[in-house]
Amino acid sequence: MDSLTQIVLGAAVGEAVLGKKVGNKAMLYGAIAGTIPDLDTFVGYAYDTITATEIHRGFSHSIVFSVLFAPVFGWLISKIESKSAATWKNWSWLMFWGLFTHPLLDAHTTWGTQLFWPFDLRLAYKNIFVIDPLYTLPFLVLLIMAMRLKRDDPKRRKYNRLGLIISSIYLLLITPALKWITYNKFENALEEQSISYQRIDTRPAPMNSILWSANIEAKEHFLITDYSIFDTKPISFQKVPKNYTFADSLAGDPNLKRLINISEGWYTFSEKNEQLYFNDLRFGKLDMNDPEAPFIFSFLLQEENGELTATESERSMEDAESLLPELWSRILGN
Template sequence: MDSLTQIVLGAAVGEAVLGKKVGNKAMLYGAIAGTIPDLDTFVGNFFDTITAIEIHRGFSHSIVFAVLFAPVFGWIISKIESNSSATWKNWSWLMFWGLFTHPLLDAHTTWGTQLFWPLDLRLAYKNIFVIDPLYTLPFLVFLIMSMRLKRSNPKRRKYNRLGLIISSVYLLMVTPALKFYTFQKFENALENQNISYERMDTRPTPLNSILWTANIETEDAFLIGNYSIFDSQPIEYYSVPKNYSLAKPIENDPNLERLKKISEGWYTFSENNGDLYFNDLRFGTMDIEDPDSEFIFSYKLTKEHGELTATETEKEMTDAKNLLPRLWARILGN
C-alpha cells in the first residue's frame, strides 16, 4: 500500500499495543515501524532493475524480518525513551506488530508480499488497489480523533478501535465480496460470448473497489475487460497479442526467465522504433479506455556487455492526470 496508509496502520497498531502507557509516542513509533519494510525500495537502487524488482516486498516484508528486527528496534527505542515506563519488551512488541501488519496489508494488493520468505511464495490476493481512499480516509479520521485525546481518556482507545474495525471490515469482507461478485460477472460474460480461455485474473482499478479489470489468457493473446458494479451494458473485451515470437532470439536468456517469473506469466512483448519491450500485464495500462495505451510497467530489453538488461519506461505526470477523469467516468458505469 501507499506510504500514508502504512503510516496510518502502523500508528493505529502502535496505539492499540502501547497507547495507554506512552500516549502519542506509541503512534509515532508505530508509524515508523509501518514504513520500515518499504525501505527495500531504497536498497533496490543499488541493484539492476530485475534484481530490484525481485527484492521489493521480499525479505523486509516477511515474518522472519519482523521476528528478527523487532527486538533490535525495540532495544534502540528503549534507549531513546529511557525515561519511559515502557520496557524493551513493550517496545519490541509494538515494533513487531508494526512490522508484521505492513506485509499483511500488502498481501491484499496486486504485487503481493513474500510473507513466508525464504520460501518462494508470494501472497497476492488482489482485492485492493495500492491507494484506496475508502480504506485510508476513515482510518485516518479516527486516528486523528484518538490522537487529540489524553491517553487516559477511554474514548481514545474506542476511536482507534473503530478505525481498525472499519478498515478491517472493508479490507477483509467488502473488497473480497466485490472481487467474488465481479469475477462471476467476467466469467458469465466469457461464457455468453463463447470465449474459451486458459485462466483469468481480476483486480480493482486505481483508487477504488467499484471498477474492476480482468486479464484473460487465451492461446495467442490476452483479453482485457473492465466492469463497474454500476454497469448496465455487457462486458467488452479487447485483445492484446502475446507476440512471443518477437523474443525468439533471447527466449532462453536467464534474465528474461526471471522477468517471466516475476510477472507470473502475465506478459507480452512489443516493439517500438526497433526496440523490444517486456510488458507486465498485472497492473494494467495508463488509460483503461484506450486499448493502445502504454502498460504501467513496461521494460525496454537491451544487451549490455552480453547480458540482457531491463530498463523501466518512464511515465509522465500528465499520463496520470489524463487517466483520472476517464477513470471516474468509467467507475460510474457504462
C-alpha cells in the same frame, strides 16, 4: 500500500499495543515501524532493474524480518525513551506488530508480498489497490480523533479500535465480496460470448473498489477488460496479442525467465522504433480506452556486454492526470 496508509495502520497498531501506557509516542513509533519495510525501495537503487524488482517486498516484508528486527528496534527505542514507563519488551512488541501488519496489508494488493521469505512464495490476494481512499480516510479521521484525547480517556481507545474494525471489515469482507461478484461477472460474460480461455485474473482499478479489471489468457492472445458495479452494458473484451515470437532470439535467457517469473506469466512483447519491450499486464494500461496505449509497467529489453538488461519505461505525472478523469467516468458505469 501507499506510505500514508502504512503510517496510519502502524500508528493505530502502536496505539492498540502501548497507547494506554505511553500515549502518542505509541502512535509515533508505530508509524515509524509501519514505514520501515518499504525502505527496501532504496536498497533496490543499488541493483539492476530486474534484481530491484525481485527484492521489492521481499525480505523486509517477511515474518523473519519482523521477528529478527523487532527486538533490535525495541532496544533502540528503550534507550531513547529511557524515562518511559514502557520496557524493552513493550517496545519490541509494539515494533513487531507495526512491522508485521505492514506486509499483511500489502498481501492484499496486486503486487503482493513475500511474507514467508526465504521461500519463493508471493502472497497477492489482489482485492485492494495500493491507494484506496475508502480504506485510508475513515481510518485516518478516527486515528486523529483518538490522538487528540488524553491517553487515559476511554474514548481514545474506542476511536482507535473503531478505525481498526472499519478498515478491517472493508479489507477482509467488503473488497473480497466485490472481487467475487465481479469475477463471476467476467466468467459469465466469457461464457455468454462463447470465449474459451485458460485462466483469468482480476484486480481493483486504481484508487477504488467499484471498478475491477480482468486479464484473461487464451491460446494465442490475452483479453483485457473492466467492469464497474454501476455498469448497464454487456462486458466487452479487448484482444492483446502475446507476440512471443518477437523474443525467439532470447529464448532460454535467464534474465528473461526472471521477468516472466516476476509477471506470473501475464506478459506480452511489443516493438516500437525497432526496440523490443516486455509488458507486465497485471497493472493495466495508461489509457483505458486506447487499444494502442502502453502498459503501465513496460521494460525496454537490450543486450549489453552479452547480457540481457531491462529498463523500466518512465511514467510522468501527466500520464496520471489524464488517467484520473477517465477513471472517474468509468467508475460511474457505462
